[in-house]
Amino acid sequence: MTEQQLSVDLKELLALKEELSQKNSTIKDLENQLQESNLIFDTILDGSLAGYWDWHIQKDYEYMSPRFKQMFGYEDNELPNKPESWQKIIHPDDLESLYEVFDLHVKSKGKIPFNKEARYYHKDSSIVWVYCMGQVIEWDKNGEPVRAVGCHVDITALTGANELLEHRNTELEQFVYLASHDLQEPLRTVSSFASILARKYADNLDEKGLEYLDFIIDGSDRMTDLIRSLLDHSRTGKDAEISKVNMNNVLVTIQNDLNVLIREKKVTIQSAFLPIIDAYNVELKLLLQNLIKNAIKFQEKDVEPIININATLKETHWEFSVRDNGIGIPSDKLDDIFVIFRRLHSRSVYEGTGIGLAHCKKITELHKGNIWVESTLGAGSCFYFTIPL
Numbered sequence: 001m002t003e004q005q006l007s008v009d010l011k012e013l014l015a016l017k018e019e020l021s022q023k024n025s026t027i028k029d030l031e032n033q034l035q036e037s038n039l040i041f042d043t044i045l046d047g048s049l050a051g052y053w054d055w056h057i058q059k060d061y062e063y064m065s066p067r068f069k070q071m072f073g074y075e076d077n078e079l080p081n082k083p084e085s086w087q088k089i090i091h092p093d094d095l096e097s098l099y100e101v102f103d104l105h106v107k108s109k110g111k112i113p114f115n116k117e118a119r120y121y122h123k124d125s126s127i128v129w130v131y132c133m134g135q136v137i138e139w140d141k142n143g144e145p146v147r148a149v150g151c152h153v154d155i156t157a158l159t160g161a162n163e164l165l166e167h168r169n170t171e172l173e174q175f176v177y178l179a180s181h182d183l184q185e186p187l188r189t190v191s192s193f194a195s196i197l198a199r200k201y202a203d204n205l206d207e208k209g210l211e212y213l214d215f216i217i218d219g220s221d222r223m224t225d226l227i228r229s230l231l232d233h234s235r236t237g238k239d240a241e242i243s244k245v246n247m248n249n250v251l252v253t254i255q256n257d258l259n260v261l262i263r264e265k266k267v268t269i270q271s272a273f274l275p276i277i278d279a280y281n282v283e284l285k286l287l288l289q290n291l292i293k294n295a296i297k298f299q300e301k302d303v304e305p306i307i308n309i310n311a312t313l314k315e316t317h318w319e320f321s322v323r324d325n326g327i328g329i330p331s332d333k334l335d336d337i338f339v340i341f342r343r344l345h346s347r348s349v350y351e352g353t354g355i356g357l358a359h360c361k362k363i364t365e366l367h368k369g370n371i372w373v374e375s376t377l378g379a380g381s382c383f384y385f386t387i388p389l
């Protein structure tokens with residue numbers, strides 16, 4: 001080897017060394033950045049009371065962050081990084097339902113989100129409520145899940161507040177129930193004496209007296225209506241049981257019950273073939289009936305109501321719709337109308353108590369569904385409600 005060749009090789013070697021050291025420092029920089037991001041990530045998760053997990057499904061390995069374990073009173077080394085560790089401390093009922101949601105997530109190829117509330121046992125035996133969210137991030141070529149990641153948020157404090165709120169709500173409902181129940185008795189007295197007065201003493205009253213009597217009878221009739229609706233509203237879901245409900249039969253029963261009104265107003269009801277669903281029978285009939293009655297009521301004079309009833313199967317629920325050709329609803333009132341006693345018209349134009357849609361909302365919530373409306377003023381409205389599968 002000549003001296004010249006040697007010097008060329010040495011130069012190349014030096015250049016290579018320089019390049020290597022530059023790459024090394026880039027790697028060091030990247031590592032530092034990664035460490036910093038991990039630190040930020042951990043700090044944010046710690047601040048938000050969240051722990052995270054990284055589950056290698058086919059290897060029976062699951063990394064659980066120290067915060068995750070701490071949430072249930074364990075040190076990092078006390079819970080091995082295996083799925084078995086959390087499966088042992090989760091409430092058995094919630095283990096089953098968590099797997100059901102995970103299976104749905106897998107079957108839908110990740111389209112249905114994997115999130116669920118669950119109870120865990122703390123090391124001191126108390127219950128810890130967590131909100132678990134996750135997602136499969138890797139699939140094998142057979143479409144089986146390989147890796148899923150997610151986090152757990154401690155919601156025990158929130159759940160406590162919720163329970164308190166539910167308790168207050170129940171108390172309020174009991175109050176409404178008792179108050180309306182007790183109001184029935186004096187109201188019955190007013191109604192029956194007003195009709196006795198009308199029957200036996202009408203001849204003794206002058207025109208003004210008869211007019212006042214009419215007001216009393218009309219007022220007590222309305223109050224009877226209002227109290228009956230309030231009682232129905234506060235009783236919703238009490239003692240009710242889920243059963244198989246054939247929505248076609250429900251619709252036929254409603255049409256029979258409203259037969260007189262339907263004929264008088266020349267109503268056309270068109271309906272698709274409706275499904276059989278798991279639901280609270282009585283409540284669901286009331287819900288559909290309220291929507292149909294409103295579709296008949298909120299019409300311009302002399303317009304013959306046409307009502308379309310439909311059901312569409314979605315991924316997680318049935319979506320029902322009741323469409324009318326009525327007066328429509330202003331776009332800024334589409335949410336308001338579901339609030340109890342909220343009405344858009346005076347009673348002299350359209351009769352009503354303002355309880356119907358609030359009741360519909362309560363019934364859909366009882367089924368863990370939703371209700372909303374789309375509408376065009378002057379052209380008609382379409383009410384939608386969902387019932388989970």
Ligand code: ADP
Nearest residue numbers: 294295298328337343344352353354355356357
């Ligand atoms: P009510 O029918 O006793 O007035 P609801 O709670 O059923 O009470 O309805 C609240 C309000 O929503 C009604 O007063 C009316 O203004 C509006 N609304 C409900 N259904 C319809 C409909 N199909 N078309 C137009 N407006 C409607």
